[in-house]
Amino acid sequence: MKNGEMIDMTGTMHKVWKYLTENVGDEGKFVSYSDIKKAVGKRSRHAIAYAVEKLRRYGKVQIYDGKLHVLEPYEEGITFAI
Numbered sequence: 001m002k003n004g005e006m007i008d009m010t011g012t013m014h015k016v017w018k019y020l021t022e023n024v025g026d027e028g029k030f031v032s033y034s035d036i037k038k039a040v041g042k043r044s045r046h047a048i049a050y051a052v053e054k055l056r057r058y059g060k061v062q063i064y065d066g067k068l069h070v071l072e073p074y075e076e077g078i079t080f081a082i
């Protein structure tokens with residue numbers, strides 16, 4: 001991804017990021033994709049895993065020792081560039 005390129009986030013990614021910010025935070029926590037799926041609504045487990053992976057690539061979350069950590073908290077209506 002080029003510096004300054006806008007990120008096109010899906011609705012699922014926003015919901016997953018918001019959930020992780022509210023329930024995990026930066027301290028890190030083991031989170032089941034099934035738990036996230038239940039919280040964000042009618043999405044497949046695969047869609048949740050894909051959203052988490054995209055958030056990881058964008059530098060919003062990190063997976064370390066099997067725990068998810070939020071590196072950048074979710075803010076409503078945020079538009080950002082990398």
